[in-house]
Amino acid sequence: MSAGLQNEQPATPSQLVTALQSEHPDWVTEFTEALGEVTAVVPRAYIVEVCSLLKTPAAGEFNFLADLCGVDRGVEEEPRFEVNYHLFSTIRYHRLRLKVLLSENDVHVPTVTGVWRTANWHERETYDLVGIIFDGHPDLRRILLPDDWQGHALRKDFPLRGYEPYSLK
Amino acid sequence: MSTSVNIPPQLEVVDRPLDTQMTISMGPQHPSTHGVLRIELVLDGEMVVKATPDIGYLHTGMEKLFEYKKYQQGIVITDRMDYLNPLGNNLAYVMAAEKLLELEIPERAQTIRVLFCELQRIASHLVWLGTHALDLGAMTVFFYCFREREKILNLIEAASGGRLTPSYFRIGGLMMDLPPGFERRVKQFLDGFPKALDDFKKLLTGNRIFQKRTQDIGRISAEDAIDWGLSGPSLRGSGVALDIRRANPYSGYENYDFEIATEPGGDVWARYLVRMREMEESQKIVTQALSRLRSGPVKADAPKVVLPDREAMKTHMDALIHHFLIVAEGFDVPQGEVYHAIEASKGELGVYIKSDGGPKPFRVHFRGPSFVNLSALPDLCRGAMIADVVAIIGSLDIVLGEIDR
Numbered sequence: 001m002s003a004g005l006q007n008e009q010p011a012t013p014s015q016l017v018t019a020l021q022s023e024h025p026d027w028v029t030e031f032t033e034a035l036g037e038v039t040a041v042v043p044r045a046y047i048v049e050v051c052s053l054l055k056t057p058a059a060g061e062f063n064f065l066a067d068l069c070g071v072d073r074g075v076e077e078e079p080r081f082e083v084n085y086h087l088f089s090t091i092r093y094h095r096l097r098l099k100v101l102l103s104e105n106d107v108h109v110p111t112v113t114g115v116w117r118t119a120n121w122h123e124r125e126t127y128d129l130v131g132i133i134f135d136g137h138p139d140l141r142r143i144l145l146p147d148d149w150q151g152h153a154l155r156k157d158f159p160l161r162g163y164e165p166y167s168l169k
Numbered sequence: 170m171s172t173s174v175n176i177p178p179q180l181e182v183v184d185r186p187l188d189t190q191m192t193i194s195m196g197p198q199h200p201s202t203h204g205v206l207r208i209e210l211v212l213d214g215e216m217v218v219k220a221t222p223d224i225g226y227l228h229t230g231m232e233k234l235f236e237y238k239k240y241q242q243g244i245v246i247t248d249r250m251d252y253l254n255p256l257g258n259n260l261a262y263v264m265a266a267e268k269l270l271e272l273e274i275p276e277r278a279q280t281i282r283v284l285f286c287e288l289q290r291i292a293s294h295l296v297w298l299g300t301h302a303l304d305l306g307a308m309t310v311f312f313y314c315f316r317e318r319e320k321i322l323n324l325i326e327a328a329s330g331g332r333l334t335p336s337y338f339r340i341g342g343l344m345m346d347l348p349p350g351f352e353r354r355v356k357q358f359l360d361g362f363p364k365a366l367d368d369f370k371k372l373l374t375g376n377r378i379f380q381k382r383t384q385d386i387g388r389i390s391a392e393d394a395i396d397w398g399l400s401g402p403s404l405r406g407s408g409v410a411l412d413i414r415r416a417n418p419y420s421g422y423e424n425y426d427f428e429i430a431t432e433p434g435g436d437v438w439a440r441y442l443v444r445m446r447e448m449e450e451s452q453k454i455v456t457q458a459l460s461r462l463r464s465g466p467v468k469a470d471a472p473k474v475v476l477p478d479r480e481a482m483k484t485h486m487d488a489l490i491h492h493f494l495i496v497a498e499g500f501d502v503p504q505g506e507v508y509h510a511i512e513a514s515k516g517e518l519g520v521y522i523k524s525d526g527g528p529k530p531f532r533v534h535f536r537g538p539s540f541v542n543l544s545a546l547p548d549l550c551r552g553a554m555i556a557d558v559v560a561i562i563g564s565l566d567i568v569l570g571e572i573d574r
Contacts, residue, residue: 035268035507063395066510067519067536084521086508086536090395090409093416097508118398121544129232144225144573153233154532160237 013038013096016060020053039097044109047085047100051115054087054096062087062096065112068122070130072156080104083132085112102132111137129154189213197226201304201559204569208546210555217558220550222543227573235533239499240266241340243530248334250535251571253296256289256325257513258571259338261535264419265509265520266340269502270474277465278342279421284355284458285325285337286420287451291362292321293514294444294451301441301563302373305382310372317365320358327351341475342468352459359459362452370445383438387549387561390435397545400538401516402447403565406440408433413512424461425454437557437564444566474500499528515539515566537571 011019014033017040021028027050030041042050054062067086074080085098100109111134112119123134124143131152134140142149151158196207205226211219231250235243247258260282267274299314322332327348329335337344373379389399394407404411412429414422430446432439468475476495477488494500504526510519516538525531542565549561 034505035271037507039506065398066517067508067521067534069521069534069536071523071532071534084506084508086519086521088510088517090411090416095417095508095510116398117396118541118544121540125540142225144228146225153230158233160233 064088065116070126231574253293254514278467287454290514297566386437388436398541402443405431407435440564539567540572
């Protein structure tokens with residue numbers, strides 16, 4: 001870790017996102033700050049670029065991917081799915097949430113395993129339970145449920161008790 | 170045999186099972202896998218060429234279940250995730266819900282939460298210490314650790330009525346105030362604990378066999394540890410002084426005086442030393458929390474969210490109505506989403522809650538520290554001896570209940 005690149009007054013996450021937005025207007029489509037948390041909606045085409053940039057010291061040093069999770073916003077919703085990336089900086093202690101929205105008929109999003117290796121299992125879990133496909137993932141298999149499981153359990157149209165007799169082939 | 174440029178030839182998986190390499194399945198009933206972890210090991214003699222963890226044997230669909238339960242019912246589910254650190258799970262979940270509700274928690278409740286979380290951290294580390302030493306053949310430590318842990322479980326039981334599943338923290342405060350004489354009992358425990366900790370150190374820290382089994386095993390650099398998302402003692406064992414209690418303080422941790430234990434080694438031994446020192450630091454925090462306890466309410470002033478006192482229900486009509494509504498219908502939580510992270514005994518425990526404005530969460534996701542720490546196992550085991558795999562798993566301090574959820 002190089003400490004020399006730290007600013008006197010590190011920019012807050014919202015300042016960082018505003019700067020990012022003014023530099024690359026199409027990288028951030030929406031930007032909200034609520035309950036002390038900053039959320040930036042990123043089009044999926046740019047998610048890897050945004051993550052790689054935010055990891056650099058000049059743009060926030062978000063070197064730690066704390067969490068990655070998928071959400072099914074409801075069967076009727078359009079776009080139906082969202083993927084949340086919770087970024088953390090082990091140097092500045094800032095947190096930032098990136099959000100990618102996906103529609104039901106195209107649930108592909110590029111993998112960020114090239115940016116943080118920890119994304120590997122998070123993305124496998126999201127694929128397993130929500131059914132998001134991470135393009136370019138080195139090992140996109142189910143992780144919690146058996147390989148021959150049918151459906152994705154955390155989708156809203158998947159019944160709580162599964163299908164009878166059970167959801168295997 | 171094809172060789173690549175940067176890996177020694179023997180570290181490459183060869184698809185000729187009867188030639189030199191052997192694939193064996195370790196677990197899910199292997200005693201050192203701490204539950205139901207299965208690892209597929211490709212071995213070259215005794216050396217691990219490739220380790221592939223296989224998880225999910227304990228998957229119970231908890232995240233799905235949350236969506237069908239009211240917010241306060243979710244607390245009991247969290248107990249069952251990391252069952253060695255249930256109060257930490259309670260805290261992460263209730264604090265995330267409190268953040269959505271924008272509740273103000275009384276100081277006494279916050280202090281008691283800190284007190285219990287640190288006691289629980291000691292208890293969790295004691296189980297780790299006992300089982301880690303047991304895995305490496307040091308059986309005696311296990312019994313001493315469980316003797317001390319029993320004292321902490323008794324304290325938790327005295328306050329909450331539960332030993333492993335306390336559900337003591339509620340949205341808006343605590344289930345109830347501490348029982349009479351509780352502070353004296355904690356002091357009693359604290360008086361005896363340094364002696365016990367010294368005993369553990371005598372049994373292990375100076376033990377040549379234990380040192381040989383742990384030093385220079387499962388080494389990971391600070392950069393790799395961050396890249397793999399390691400957190401908690403596993404990250405601090407690589408020399409990164411990151412503790413969420415300091416980085417993003419919660420529940421009043423900014424007012425406590427404690428040190429972040431770090432070791433530069435990055436091996437199993439360093440992670441051992443970090444956890445041993447963390448128990449001392451937790452003990453310091455418990456002592457400070459005890460001295461900070463002032464009388465006062467332990468529940469937030471939010472009658473629509475927090476259950477009223479028993480006595481008030483017998484005399485006040487509105488208290489009875491609120492009680493009925495909270496139990497029967499729950500309370501509405503404003504629309505929004507939060508991610509709240511705490512420093513659990515194993516690392517960063519994060520809770521993501523998305524609310525649609527109703528009495529049940531729309532989506533709950535847990536970032537379990539064990540899950541992420543385990544994902545680094547293939548990297549840590551590469552090139553290790555098969556007996557060291559046991560030491561490496563132990564040093565990551567995993568709990569399968571949290572990994573599989």
